[in-house]
Amino acid sequence: MSPDITPELPSQKVDQPATLATTIYARLKADILTTRLEPGRKLQSRFLMEQYNVGQTPLREALNRLTTEEFVVGMEQRGFYVKEVSKEELQELTKTRCWVEGLALSESMQNATQAWEEALLVAHHRLDRTPRSLKPDTFEDNPDWEKVHRAFHATLIGLCGSRPLLGFCEQLADRLYRYRMMSIAKAYPARKVGAEHSDILQAVLARDSEQAVHLLQQHYRRTADVIYSDLDGLLA
Amino acid sequence: MSPDITPELPSQKVDQPATLATTIYARLKADILTTRLEPGRKLQSRFLMEQYNVGQTPLREALNRLTTEEFVVGMEQRGFYVKEVSKEELQELTKTRCWVEGLALSESMQNATQAWEEALLVAHHRLDRTPRSLKPDTFEDNPDWEKVHRAFHATLIGLCGSRPLLGFCEQLADRLYRYRMMSIAKAYPARKVGAEHSDILQAVLARDSEQAVHLLQQHYRRTADVIYSDLDGLLA
DNA sequence: TAAAGAAGAAATTTATAAATAATTGGCCCC
């Protein structure tokens, strides 16, 4: 109830000693999204139990959670599998994200405040100064970049005024992240993604809602296009 | 992808001998949505085990699934609770549903086919001939009406071309259903909801996209307004 | 005679139940 003294990033989990089921849930989710657990793979309890050093109960609880989020599919009486990927789903997810985040960005801009614009500027600055790859020549995913990248996009739509919608956007981002991971090495460093983020920022600060939405959607579609063509080889 | 011959209700699960965890999940969800398990209630394993006659393992798996869907909130190390209701959430859910279903309906109408229009006509007919209450004077919820009502709305947006979006809409419908249940007895029979559905159908068949979206959103907002004023008393 | 298919038993794996460990919340005492 007492107001925060330190103006920090809003962390939704202030408490929580963290239960084993929650821990394993987070680890499984991360491993699925990074495709360390590859699409379609069977998730046998035995294997996971020794892989993650947990009993089967917290494991099954985690799998059940992931099931409703569609990262895992549970075949009744015959185990769990990592959700498959497909070009169709990539297209649907991208289309949906364009629609929904377009809407959310436009709402966000209607509710724009000075504090929000400043937060966006900071988020973009952080993104701009964080290298995409840990090594300059070959690609090696920089987890920091993923964090600030996601933070930038989250800030863009953060003022839309609907927590359910933000939750949905986050889920779409997660599900698309896995597709990005599948073809990321190939795409780097062809794409000049930094410029796209800058353009979006500029349009927002110029309060040009239509343009901002257009650029954001274009940004997502371009990403999808790169992945789409790679996917031919990866799924063959 | 192929158009349905028989304009039937879309049943997503064709197979599945059904595991205990899934059964109890469905029952819990139903009881939460109908507020038989009232908002904020603590869900103690002991109580639920004897109430539903199941062991704690399938029970906890069900609760974990409901957690990611936000029908249940899990406090780490201190059990599960039925998600609370609030006027704020009602507003956010309604606003979000108007945005998202507006979008989905408009897309649906762009993809309109003859088969779809006919299916919609049939869905409306069924809705029209199904009584809202089992008794003419006092209100007694008719579960058949809920089914055909939901089918009508699902058909409206069914051709939008995004399964993720349809899933999200379904979840919004579920979450709002609980609010409807809380004040349904009071609202009946004041509201003439049948006319609203007819108007929507007409606008769709007339291919007037803007009008259809407007009427659909108005329909949801009116429902929310009725509930909103009731909620004052119910939450006091 | 060889190959394909069906039937049945063994082995593997999943689902559920029972038992144990850990954590929280209340109560009393200092």
Place this chain on the structure above:
DNA sequence: GGGGCCAATTATTTATAAATTTCTTCTTTA
């Protein structure tokens, strides 16, 4: 008002039951 014990409840481990897959074998047929 704070600290420590006891009861109650949750979380996890271990064990049992149920289901499915695999493998073998036997039969049938070309």
